[in-house]
Amino acid sequence: MKKKYLIPGIVFVAAILAYALFGGNTEEDIVLTITPERGEFVVDVNTTGELRAKNSTEIRGPQRGRNVRLFNLNIQRMVPEGTVVEKGDFVAELDRSEITGRLQDAQLELSQAQSQVTQVSLDSALTLSQARDNLINLEYALEERQIAVDQSKYESPAVQRQAEIELDKARRQLEQEKKNYQTKVKQAEAQMTDVMADLQEEQNEYNTIRDLVSEFTVNAPANGMVIYKRNRDGTKVQTGSEISAWDPTVALLPDFSVMESVTYVNEVDIQKIKKDQRVNIGLDAIPDKRLSGVVTSVANIGEQRPNSDSKVYEVIIEIAESDSVLRPAMTTSNEIVIDIVKDALYVPLETVHVQDSSSFVFKRNGLSPVMQEVRLGLMNENSVIVERGIDIDDVIYLSLPEDTTGIEKLYLEEEITSRD
Missing domain, CATH: 2.40.30.170 (Efflux pump adaptor protein, beta barrel domain)
Structure with a gap:
């Protein structure tokens, strides 16, 4: 009979003890507190960054593309990033389709300029040859007029006068044609200068484009590891990317x-x-x-x-x-x-509360909490220095007390709070 009541009694007592230990201590009743810490206080800013070499050698594509109106160049193939290369090793190949078309156009323009030089040269030679023949004929005509004058001395004065007039006309015509010949020579020289200048311009254009073609194969200027260049938007220059003629950098050797x-x-x-x-x-x-x-x-x-x-x-x-x-x-x-700060008293940021532009912490005063005004100093991401208001032994509440109705407020002295 005693055993019959003993087991329920034990269960009842165990239930009472369990409630006393666990049941009456809910999460809402738990109050978290800390004490201030003293020591070195570091104010910092934490960020995430990315490594890069301070100094790098640029691996550049054609640098005179703008001279031939090539403004964007496409990368057809490129060595993998991280490839270790030696000076002169292949790094990248640029699309040659546009530059090849430009080279063909330049070659055609050069051929036309050469033809123009040949044509002007032939025309000038023919024109000047005709002018020289004309001068020779005029010299013969002048000589004939001189003979006529010499023979007219046995003729009447009128015939003599007529012969002298013809001689004078022949002489003036010869002089005029000599001047005209000099003008034609200068005209021919000017025309040749113009077409030769055009030819030189077209030749320079052709040479520039021809030389640029070889630069579409990009080689390493030095030994190192190839690192893809980053654009301003963070993307990398790689196979399929376009590079600008203003900045034809393909990759870097850091x-x-x-x-x-x-x-x-x-x-x-x-x-x-x-x-x-x-x-x-x-x-x-x-x-x-x-x-x-x-x-x-x-x-x-x-x-x-x-x-x-x-x-x-x-x-x-x-x-x-x-x-x-x-x-x-x-x-x-x-x-x-x-x-x-080498020696600072500080508390977690979550312990500080602001009311009416003043900062307070809840600290334990005996068995009850009070609101203590504090003067704050430097802060970092987690903590803040307390210059006035609490001591190292104070117990500070991490969370608001359950009931703050009518809680006592302790203010700093006037001379402390009014300080700058």
Whole structure:
């Protein structure tokens, strides 16, 4: 009989204990608290960047394309990115269809210019030959008139006068034709100068295009690893891409001795970033690898990056270490150190609440919470320095107390709150 009531009794007592231990302590009753921390406080901006070589040798295609009205060049084939090449090795082949057509047109224009030179030369030779024959005939005519004058001395004065007039006319005609001949020579020279200039222009055009054709096979200017060039929109120049005649860079040969991380900072944080700030750098591909660097460039003008709704500013960080594992396009985590306070008292940001332009924390005062006004200093992504209002031993609420009705507010002294 005793055993019959013993087991239910044990179960009842166990239920009471379980409720006392677990049932009355719901999630709503849990109050999270912390105590302030004291120590070195780092103010930083964290960004993601991408490695690139600080210095690179450009592998360029035809650089005089604009001279022959070639403005966009298509890449037909290209070595894979990361290919190690030596000076003179093949890198890329550009589409020759347009330049071949230009070369044929230039060759036709050159042939026409050569024909024009030949035609002008023949015409000038014929014209001047006829003019010289005419001069010879006029000289003979002048000689005949002189003979007639000599023979007329036995004739009447009228006949003599007529012979002298004919002689004078022959002499003047000869002189005029000599002047005309000189004019024709100058005209022929001018015509030849014009057609020769046209021929030289067409020859230069042809030579330029012919030389450009050979540049459509792009070779490495030095030893190194081929890295595809990135356009401003982030896309890579590769097989099928077009390059501009204003910037015919096909690829790059980076110098791995000095690397830099290119990152973008939002417009909220960019005012904090300055040249020469120290940066702690991590590599996503090698988590255990830690590097250091320094900010070397901060853009003055913001830009809209793909897949971003806000303006960002380019920041360049030079890596202090030289390491064989570093390669372009590796992703980096950059911690840009803005300021360091050696001995600071700080709390998590979520413990600070703002009312009427004043900052408060909830701290434990005896068994109940109070609202304590605080004076804040520098902050980072997680914490904020508290300059006045709390001590290292205070217990601070991470979340709002369950009931804040009628809670006591403790204000800082007037001389503290009025300070700049």
